[in-house]
Amino acid sequence: MKGLPKGFKSIGGIEAERIERARQVFFELFAGYGYRLLLPSSVQLFGPCWECLSGEVRSRIVSLGTPSGETGCLRPDLTLAAVSYLSSHYAPEERPLRVCYADRVYRIPSPPDNDVEYFQIGAELLGWESEGADIELLTLLLKTLDALDVKENFIVIGDVTILSSLLKEMPESSSLALREALTRRSFSSFREILDRAPIPESLRRPLEELPYLRGGAEVLERATKVLPKNCSTGSVRNLVEALAVSGFKDRVLVDLSIARELDYYSGPVFEVFCGSHGRPVGGGGRYDGLLSSFGVLGQAIGFSLNLDLLLYGDTSSISKPLTVMSWPGDLRPERAMRMAAELAACGVPVEMSWIDQRNRSIELARRRGYRWWTDLSDGSIFDLEKNTLIERADWSPEGGRT
Amino acid sequence: MKGLPKGFKSIGGIEAERIERARQVFFELFAGYGYRLLLPSSVQLFGPCWECLSGEVRSRIVSLGTPSGETGCLRPDLTLAAVSYLSSHYAPEERPLRVCYADRVYRIPSPPDNDVEYFQIGAELLGWESEGADIELLTLLLKTLDALDVKENFIVIGDVTILSSLLKEMPESSSLALREALTRRSFSSFREILDRAPIPESLRRPLEELPYLRGGAEVLERATKVLPKNCSTGSVRNLVEALAVSGFKDRVLVDLSIARELDYYSGPVFEVFCGSHGRPVGGGGRYDGLLSSFGVLGQAIGFSLNLDLLLYGDTSSISKPLTVMSWPGDLRPERAMRMAAELAACGVPVEMSWIDQRNRSIELARRRGYRWWTDLSDGSIFDLEKNTLIERADWSPEGGRT
Structure with missing residues (x-):
């Protein structure tokens, strides 16, 4: 059982600590704004609302037979799980509802990806009838990126109704082909389809322009000139202006060609980019239509971020714990554990070293990269960096001698 | 998709917060003793070491076909996942290794249970050749129960080698039947099998006595009288004495009839009980044999606790956050978010209320059970308990007027 199935991985060491730290930073931020934690079931049933997922996503679902003989799947998405939970656990008068989560999702990878299993963090706000909800969620998304110290991050806002x-x-055939090309961000295919499709002239120009409607707020000026009157850019404009006032001007772009799962979203949508990733590390948007398929009327907005991508290349050091390798000497183990607990109670992390030989214990402390080693039986502390012995009374974990 | 498959559940609200709090308390305690976090893959492959699992556990595995066509299963156990990870990611000279985890496990339920999916926390210590390791892990297990404030908890120690x-x-037929009866803790079946099985007289008396070898440390005196000389109770005695010295005397019992998955464990084993649960909420033990099936020589000990059982009936209130329902009044949303961020920065949790009508916003704050409501546009704070308005400058979230 040494090997795991292809596409699955166990994560340990510093990578696991980064994920855990991100999780806690994220929960703390969102708890401060009234979001409550959700731990969604790992397995979900297929159901009518799966129609809301694009064919591309549906074809990537990992299905399984459940012990009770139902056909389920490993959750491909946390939003559906969250909406399902909220719609069945809360009465209408308890809305609006705010939840956040950090968990694994599972999708059959499309090449060149290999991972089936990855970590997402995300939040959902259900039931407010106001643009305030959109601004709240996007503001908190940008604060999350700051709190996680994500380098060169920015968001791109569009609106699927356009x-x-x-x-x-x-x-329908041309319409599907055009959507699919935009979803893949293949503007050359998009153009080819446009060129040979029987498209009314009044639509051809706006569609040809669409891939160019990406950039700063000035894109919105251009859009009003080239788009038909029924394509309103008002929602995007309001969001961009509000986020600029909130100090995020340089990190908010516009892209009216975002084709983010059209059957799922129904208003403003956004994608998150960072560092050198050419593709989004997350995104979200308004999904009022999806919500109504759960029998809930009202407005819903959410986002999720792929933690694996977000933290990829994160070289920030997790500050090295000042662990003291603790050797019992001739003490009985239970006595040694009590001495160690005294150190731990002072906030000093310890690692017990049950090996008999003093020198092998010191050697292991060096291999671990620890600075401190202690003989619990006499309280002496050995500074492995300076090769000196210090009395416990003269020692502090940060700097050595007090 | 409102329904989840039978046996699976999404957890929200206070139950999710209890699980998250337990997770963090546990990680913090173990990080203080040099244990590192592991996030094991949700899906595992079948493999030779599955032979170490009892038939009972093997029959409860939830299998699935992986996207790459392999036969895998939802992880039934975190120890196997941890050992597999450690044996393939670390060189022998890096041992001992310490890991801890908090994650879901999946087993087909045996009636009367219904849950397929539940939460475990646990830790593993691999590679020390000393009883110190056993004492360390049991001490930390008991500290965990204290830190989680688990009522009336105790552990019962046995030794599967007896x-x-x-x-x-x-x-073999009698041997299997007797083990199975003890595993089910059915002493009447155990006795019936004994009565009709062809058992040498020298073994009959000790086997008949086995179910009675449960109680305080005095059981060990009795055991030396009734058990054959080759059944050593030395390991159990050492552990019981060490834990008594460490202040856990009243919470450590002996039970030499524990038949905890014999093909898996190979030395001292223990089970954890608490409150009114008649069956163990967790357990663990030495599994040197299992370790060697991964090609790793040495000693290994670990434990896991079922968080659902441990926290079941936990009526301790999670201290109610002093959330301030924050109404923007006539402020633009982005301006309201900035005012709210100022409160959040002072450690005051807020929930934004984007509703237009002041009175409906106050009503929602009451429904949430909040004490404070604020109009961000003028900074006034409304005390919903006393029905009085307070100026922001005169207010503190804990007590009202400063």
């Missing part, structure tokens, strides 16, 4: 409105009068 | 040694000279 694309939907342009496509709705076209033959 | 039962193995008594059974090894018996015909």
